[in-house]
Amino acid sequence: MLEDHAKLIAFFKQANEIVGRKKLQKMIYILKKSGYHFSERYSFHMYGPYSEELSTRVEELCNLGFLNENREKEKGYVQYRYTLTDSGESFLKETDIHTQDMTHVIFKMNEKSSRFLELVSTMLYFNNLPKDEVEAKVKTVKSKQNYTDDEMKEAWEFIEKINVH
Amino acid sequence: MAYLNEQLSEEKVFKDPVHRYVHVRDQVIWDLIGTPEFQRLRRIKQLGTTYLTFHGAEHSRFNHSLGVYEIVRRIIDNFSEIPEWNQEDRMLTLCAALLHDLGHGPFSHSFEKVFDLDHEDFTREIILGETEVNKVLLKVDAQFPQKVADVIHKTSENKLVVSLISSQIDADRMDYLLRDAYYTGVSYGHFDMERILRVMRPMEDQAVIKYSGMHAVEDYIMSRYQMYWQVYFHPVTRSAEVILTKIFERAKDLYENNYEFKLPPIHFISFFEKNVSLNDYLKLDENIAFYYFQIWQDENDTILKDLCRRFVNRDLFKYVEFNPGAQYRELIELKESFINAGIDARYYLEVDSSSDLPYDFYRQGEDEERLPILLQMPDGELKELSRESDIVEAISGKKRTDHKLYFAEDLIEQLPDDSEHKKRILEILKG
Numbered sequence: 001m002l003e004d005h006a007k008l009i010a011f012f013k014q015a016n017e018i019v020g021r022k023k024l025q026k027m028i029y030i031l032k033k034s035g036y037h038f039s040e041r042y043s044f045h046m047y048g049p050y051s052e053e054l055s056t057r058v059e060e061l062c063n064l065g066f067l068n069e070n071r072e073k074e075k076g077y078v079q080y081r082y083t084l085t086d087s088g089e090s091f092l093k094e095t096d097i098h099t100q101d102m103t104h105v106i107f108k109m110n111e112k113s114s115r116f117l118e119l120v121s122t123m124l125y126f127n128n129l130p131k132d133e134v135e136a137k138v139k140t141v142k143s144k145q146n147y148t149d150d151e152m153k154e155a156w157e158f159i160e161k162i163n164v165h
Numbered sequence: 166m167a168y169l170n171e172q173l174s175e176e177k178v179f180k181d182p183v184h185r186y187v188h189v190r191d192q193v194i195w196d197l198i199g200t201p202e203f204q205r206l207r208r209i210k211q212l213g214t215t216y217l218t219f220h221g222a223e224h225s226r227f228n229h230s231l232g233v234y235e236i237v238r239r240i241i242d243n244f245s246e247i248p249e250w251n252q253e254d255r256m257l258t259l260c261a262a263l264l265h266d267l268g269h270g271p272f273s274h275s276f277e278k279v280f281d282l283d284h285e286d287f288t289r290e291i292i293l294g295e296t297e298v299n300k301v302l303l304k305v306d307a308q309f310p311q312k313v314a315d316v317i318h319k320t321s322e323n324k325l326v327v328s329l330i331s332s333q334i335d336a337d338r339m340d341y342l343l344r345d346a347y348y349t350g351v352s353y354g355h356f357d358m359e360r361i362l363r364v365m366r367p368m369e370d371q372a373v374i375k376y377s378g379m380h381a382v383e384d385y386i387m388s389r390y391q392m393y394w395q396v397y398f399h400p401v402t403r404s405a406e407v408i409l410t411k412i413f414e415r416a417k418d419l420y421e422n423n424y425e426f427k428l429p430p431i432h433f434i435s436f437f438e439k440n441v442s443l444n445d446y447l448k449l450d451e452n453i454a455f456y457y458f459q460i461w462q463d464e465n466d467t468i469l470k471d472l473c474r475r476f477v478n479r480d481l482f483k484y485v486e487f488n489p490g491a492q493y494r495e496l497i498e499l500k501e502s503f504i505n506a507g508i509d510a511r512y513y514l515e516v517d518s519s520s521d522l523p524y525d526f527y528r529q530g531e532d533e534e535r536l537p538i539l540l541q542m543p544d545g546e547l548k549e550l551s552r553e554s555d556i557v558e559a560i561s562g563k564k565r566t567d568h569k570l571y572f573a574e575d576l577i578e579q580l581p582d583d584s585e586h587k588k589r590i591l592e593i594l595k596g
Contacts, residue, residue, distance in 0.1 A: 001496065001500070001514070001515060001516045002489055002493070002496075002516055002518075004520075005489070005518070039278070039281075041277075041283055043285060043318070043319065044318055044319040044320050045319065045535060046535070046536065050535075052525050053520055056519060056520035056525070056565070056566065057518075057520040059520075059565070059566055060518055060519065060520050060566040060568070063490075063566045064488070064489055064490030064566075065490045066490060087490065091489075091493050094493065094494065094497060095493075125320075126320075137320070140322045141320050141321075141322065143322070
């Protein structure tokens with residue numbers, strides 16, 4: 001019961017804080033693709049893989065008082081900062097859920113921009129295709145982002161480094 | 166004449182209670198409707214277990230798919246003289262509309278959750294794999310199946326076509342709101358679709374709504390809001406979903422523990438073993454699932470037989486409002502009391518949350534992931550709907566989460582009155 005909520009709380013605990021909804025979406029997707037167990041289902045949206053279930057579950061965690069969501073105004077745009085509350089911490093302690101250690105992948109992702117994670121998650125979304133077709137697909141569906149060849153290269157290296165299955 | 170443009174010798178019409186008639190003139194569409202994979206949708210209910218709450222809700226994904234096709238056909242007819250619309254996209258859009266739900270399985274939501282499947286993957290496989298649908302699409306041209314799959318999965322470069330099938334005001338939603346309202350018999354859920362279609366305009370990346378049509382769109386958003394709370398999130402339907410999920414979980418658990426079923430569950434084995442082929446998937450429809458629910462009532466396993474009996478006879482779990490934020494310690498205690506009283510909490514106690522449901526509300530696009538509904542103002546400027554509409558502003562972005570605790574009340578009642586566990590369980594559940 002509430003295992004899916006507990007898994008997300010464990011993620012937030014290991015991440016310490018997450019800045020940006022888009023970043024959060026892409027991080028969970030990349031973790032899923034790396035073999036970590038999250039049940040949220042994704043489909044392709046404007047900025048790559050997106051999970052409505054994840055959005056609603058995070059909203060639930062905020063409404064339940066397990067997660068803090070701070071709305072911050074930055075140079076012309078709004079961003080959201082997520083941190084775990086004490087109540088979220090004690091919920092996690094009392095739930096007998098087995099949590100996987102994701103800290104090394106989370107740390108690597110947290111260092112990157114949401115634009116970069118958007119690229120990585122989009123590439124992973126098409127990972128049933130050969131490498132050149134993945135790149136062609138990214139250029140088609142993300143034409144407005146104008147990803148460079150260097151960014152593509154960096155994204156492949158990143159995928160290799162985090163050992164995506 | 167190329168197959169793409171081939172017309173039937175006379176127009177075919179399907180009588181439809183929502184759109185009155187569904188018109189088919191294209192040979193391609195007619196051929197797709199006749200494929201076994203499309204006909205299979207007759208055996209998948211559009212609203213899963215909702216018929217146990219609203220007895221009229223027996224309509225299928227077949228009805229809905231035809232409905233989405235018909236709406237898109239009407240939109241394209243309206244667009245045909247507008248320069249922003251490319252008439253060469255007509256057949257691609259119609260096929261994507263017709264086939265968008267092709268991969269849904271029996272009781273999709275519970276089924277996909279337990280067996281870790283995604284109907285979108287199967288939609289893609291049916292369109293691209295060795296199927297009759299694929300053969301029809303290939304006759305149009307070699308790239309056509311992939312183009313249709315890309316539109317359905319929103320990975321097509323043609324964003325306008327994608328937005329007609331999948332956006333916050335698309336043919337899919339318009340059909341299911343009207344259809345679900347009609348078949349459930351509820352009075353909300355109705356809106357003036359004809360008006361919306363008349364004020365819809367194609368732009369480069371999405372269809373937008375002329376400002377003069379704002380009130381029709383407000384009505385659509387209100388319908389969506391009311392249908393979510395009154396029909397889709399109905400607590401009794403959710404109780405049936407909980408039991409259905411438990412049936413699949415129990416059957417899987419028994420199989421993994423080498424339980425000998427009286428009737429080998431051959432249609433489920435590849436699902437239990439996580440190696441489902443497209444053929445296995447297509448064979449398992451709701452008729453087959455119901456057959457097993459009937460048969461499993463005679464199994465030796467008391468939990469499986471009891472859950473199936475509950476589902477078939479609509480003897481559902483009771484529920485109370487539950488706030489996991491304030492009550493999670495009680496939940497842990499409740500679980501322990503169930504176990505101590507000899508009731509298997511894995512199967513007879515469950516928290517169901519709004520995030521477990523496959524429906525959403527209108528969002529203004531604040532997380533930049535979902536295309537907002539855009540109004541085209543008289544001067545041509547585009548504005549997001551909730552900035553102009555007080556009604557939409559009032560209902561979007563509000564608290565939209567909910568949790569309920571489901572339990573088998575009859576099993577608790579059957580415990581001896583002097584049982585300490587029973588007393589504690591009732592105290593927690595009923596205060």
